Amino acid sequence: MIPLPPGSTLGILGGGQLGRMLALAAARLGFDVVILEPEPDCPAARVSAHVITTPYEDREGLTELARRADVVTFEFENVPARALEILAELGVETAPCARALATAQDRVAEKTFLNAAGVPTVAFAEADTPEGARQAAEQIGFPCLMKTRRDGYDGKGQSWVEHLANAEAVFHALGNRPVIVEAPAAFVRELSVIAARGRTGDVAIYPLGENHHEGGVLRRTLAPATVSEAVEEQAERIATRILTGLDYVGVIGIELFELADGQLLVNEIAPRVHNTGHWTQDGCDVDQFEQHVRAIAGWPLGPTHAHAQIEMENLLGDDISDWAKLGAESGTRLHVYGKRKAKAGRKMGHANRRMPD
Amino acid sequence: MIPLPPGSTLGILGGGQLGRMLALAAARLGFDVVILEPEPDCPAARVSAHVITTPYEDREGLTELARRADVVTFEFENVPARALEILAELGVETAPCARALATAQDRVAEKTFLNAAGVPTVAFAEADTPEGARQAAEQIGFPCLMKTRRDGYDGKGQSWVEHLANAEAVFHALGNRPVIVEAPAAFVRELSVIAARGRTGDVAIYPLGENHHEGGVLRRTLAPATVSEAVEEQAERIATRILTGLDYVGVIGIELFELADGQLLVNEIAPRVHNTGHWTQDGCDVDQFEQHVRAIAGWPLGPTHAHAQIEMENLLGDDISDWAKLGAESGTRLHVYGKRKAKAGRKMGHANRRMPD
Numbered sequence: 001m002i003p004l005p006p007g008s009t010l011g012i013l014g015g016g017q018l019g020r021m022l023a024l025a026a027a028r029l030g031f032d033v034v035i036l037e038p039e040p041d042c043p044a045a046r047v048s049a050h051v052i053t054t055p056y057e058d059r060e061g062l063t064e065l066a067r068r069a070d071v072v073t074f075e076f077e078n079v080p081a082r083a084l085e086i087l088a089e090l091g092v093e094t095a096p097c098a099r100a101l102a103t104a105q106d107r108v109a110e111k112t113f114l115n116a117a118g119v120p121t122v123a124f125a126e127a128d129t130p131e132g133a134r135q136a137a138e139q140i141g142f143p144c145l146m147k148t149r150r151d152g153y154d155g156k157g158q159s160w161v162e163h164l165a166n167a168e169a170v171f172h173a174l175g176n177r178p179v180i181v182e183a184p185a186a187f188v189r190e191l192s193v194i195a196a197r198g199r200t201g202d203v204a205i206y207p208l209g210e211n212h213h214e215g216g217v218l219r220r221t222l223a224p225a226t227v228s229e230a231v232e233e234q235a236e237r238i239a240t241r242i243l244t245g246l247d248y249v250g251v252i253g254i255e256l257f258e259l260a261d262g263q264l265l266v267n268e269i270a271p272r273v274h275n276t277g278h279w280t281q282d283g284c285d286v287d288q289f290e291q292h293v294r295a296i297a298g299w300p301l302g303p304t305h306a307h308a309q310i311e312m313e314n315l316l317g318d319d320i321s322d323w324a325k326l327g328a329e330s331g332t333r334l335h336v337y338g339k340r341k342a343k344a345g346r347k348m349g350h351a352n353r354r355m356p357d
Numbered sequence: 358m359i360p361l362p363p364g365s366t367l368g369i370l371g372g373g374q375l376g377r378m379l380a381l382a383a384a385r386l387g388f389d390v391v392i393l394e395p396e397p398d399c400p401a402a403r404v405s406a407h408v409i410t411t412p413y414e415d416r417e418g419l420t421e422l423a424r425r426a427d428v429v430t431f432e433f434e435n436v437p438a439r440a441l442e443i444l445a446e447l448g449v450e451t452a453p454c455a456r457a458l459a460t461a462q463d464r465v466a467e468k469t470f471l472n473a474a475g476v477p478t479v480a481f482a483e484a485d486t487p488e489g490a491r492q493a494a495e496q497i498g499f500p501c502l503m504k505t506r507r508d509g510y511d512g513k514g515q516s517w518v519e520h521l522a523n524a525e526a527v528f529h530a531l532g533n534r535p536v537i538v539e540a541p542a543a544f545v546r547e548l549s550v551i552a553a554r555g556r557t558g559d560v561a562i563y564p565l566g567e568n569h570h571e572g573g574v575l576r577r578t579l580a581p582a583t584v585s586e587a588v589e590e591q592a593e594r595i596a597t598r599i600l601t602g603l604d605y606v607g608v609i610g611i612e613l614f615e616l617a618d619g620q621l622l623v624n625e626i627a628p629r630v631h632n633t634g635h636w637t638q639d640g641c642d643v644d645q646f647e648q649h650v651r652a653i654a655g656w657p658l659g660p661t662h663a664h665a666q667i668e669m670e671n672l673l674g675d676d677i678s679d680w681a682k683l684g685a686e687s688g689t690r691l692h693v694y695g696k697r698k699a700k701a702g703r704k705m706g707h708a709n710r711r712m713p714d
Binding site: 003005006007020023024027028029030031032033045046047048049282285286294299300302303307308320323324327328330331333334335336337338340349354 | 360362363364377380381384385386387388389390402403404405406639642643651656657659660664665677680681684685687688690691692693694695697706711
């Protein structure tokens with residue numbers, strides 16, 4: 001039954017912080033949540049009605065998930081495609097759909113889709129062999145960026161290639177796996193747009209965020225970003241094309257490069273709620289987590305207007321030990337993920353600071 | 358260890374909607390929550406890390422609660438005093454303290470405390486017998502309001518006495534239990550103030566709410582209420598006296614009558630988060646639920662400034678079937694409690710509407 005009434009159960013593959021914040025948003029609307037996650041005692045488990053602790057592709061686990069959940073979603077893009085196939089066999093719907101996930105999982109499929117949808121990206125070439133990697137690098141020019149086609153995140157699984165002579169070595173260093181070779185983007189700024197599409201094809205787009213990375217990991221997002229009208233319009237056009245082209249249901253995160261002339265290129269898409277959208281929790285009436293719940297449950301999408309200017313700061317590793325100081329800051333809302341150990345660089349929480357009007 | 362770091366566990370006696378919203382707020386700050394509640398499948402259980410399903414006074418249940426929780430609080434004022442005694446024996450701290458709970462549980466103790474603290478109330482008298490009830494009513498005058506000393510809520514356990522001849526009949530109708538007889542308040546408006554006191558004695562007071570009841574049950578709160586500076590100052594003085602007088606830790610709800618001359622009387626106090634404070638979820642940076650968590654965990658209290666004007670509407674019984682319409686309202690945030698059955702008059706959720714600036 002769509003729209004799903006309160007009291008229905010949402011299934012989530014993955015129990016990290018994104019699953020946790022989805023579960024909290026779902027609970028606010030009266031939904032129950034069931035998590036499937038291989039790791040015991042995961043952050044989302046502790047705020048959800050049911051937890052299934054099995055590998056993602058475990059048929060028994062997925063069968064229980066399918067039995068409990070009215071719709072299943074995922075909190076990260078590296079869910080094995082096989083898990084979604086099994087869920088489809090079991091007759092439970094997943095949102096976003098398997099195709100959207102498959103497209104986002106493979107950097108070549110992603111950029112091919114984007115370009116076909118009229119969405120600009122950097123130039124790219126693909127390779128499966130050392131010799132192919134050499135040729136691809138030569139085709140793109142130097143320096144270029146070589147990335148594994150799959151399983152990369154937060155700057156992992158990628159490396160610069162400075163000279164033709166390095167191409168094969170980088171291919172080996174990346175694990176002799178299929179790669180994509182990308183031209184560098186001469187960007188002046190990294191932006192992102194968080195958008196959602198509902199089951200009736202309606203689209204809702206949040207204001208852009210301006211992102212600052214350190215060591216490949218997001219450090220902070222300022223939102224709404226100060227952008228020209230032309231940039232805003234491009235971002236909306238890009239988001240709409242992507243969502244429509246993938247027949248997408250749910251929230252998507254779209255990372256963008258802003259070039260000196262104001263053109264936007266898409267860096268990558270994440271078929272899920274996104275770290276650069278955490279500012280919406282304290283800047284918008286309906287945040288990205290509730291928006292995703294609304295979309296997959298077939299509810300009308302909520303407004304995306306920002307009622308405050310927010311600086312979102314990721315709390316990585318030991319940053320979290322500043323909780324007492326952050327908790328005492330007026331205008332700061334602290335979000336802590338409940339992870340047991342603060343390993344170096346690990347995303348432990350974030351702080352949303354309301355900026356003066 | 359105070360302040361309690363994220364990762365600590367908060368215990369809550371009671372698993373209704375207030376426990377649920379406390380649990381959600383606690384999770385956002387990285388706390389785990391353990392609920393003790395006699396009813397299985399309660400609203401708070403489904404968003405908490407641990408659930409203990411035993412009567413409130415069950416020693417085994419309380420022992421498990423004490424073992425898991427770093428501090429214990431409660432979500433309603435009719436928790437048996439015996440439960441807090443057992444927890445004290447087990448060496449776990451409760452906040453608010455047992456004395457605050459005991460004061461709020463007994464309407465005579467409550468008003469006696471208030472008056473002693475310099476906080477005005479209506480005139481009142483107590484009685485334990487039919488003849489005593491007659492005398493008390495005569496002393497107060499007619500019409501007067503007879504209430505059971507204990508266990509009343511949402512207009513239950515109380516009745517008007519119009520004439521001396523009715524006094525004994527009303528006493529019987531209320532169950533032949535100890536009663537309080539109160540003079541009617543000639544109020545022009547019902548207001549409430551939500552306030553908090555931290556472990557270091559710091560006090561934080563939210564702007565006043567204006568409350569509208571139907572059939573003894575809260576229907577809506579408008580906040581911040583439009584009040585004179587004198588009323589605001591009285592409310593702050595009252596809240597501070599009560600919190601200090603009870604050596605209180607946590608959030609308290611204080612129901613007020615505003616008289617025609619601008620004087621405030623306290624109607625009753627609730628030693629917990631309060632229905633008339635739900636507007637803070639969408640009107641303030643730190644809402645009453647997070648504020649209570651901060652107070653009992655020994656964190657600094659958060660700001661109480663309202664950044665929006667909110668109309669909070671309770672969704673009672675079948676009102677909740679309007680979820681689709683409410684979900685489509687721009688500027689409305691829906692909060693649904695996850696109760697399985699929408700019995701008539703039951704609090705199923707609430708909607709916070711952001712009013713135009």
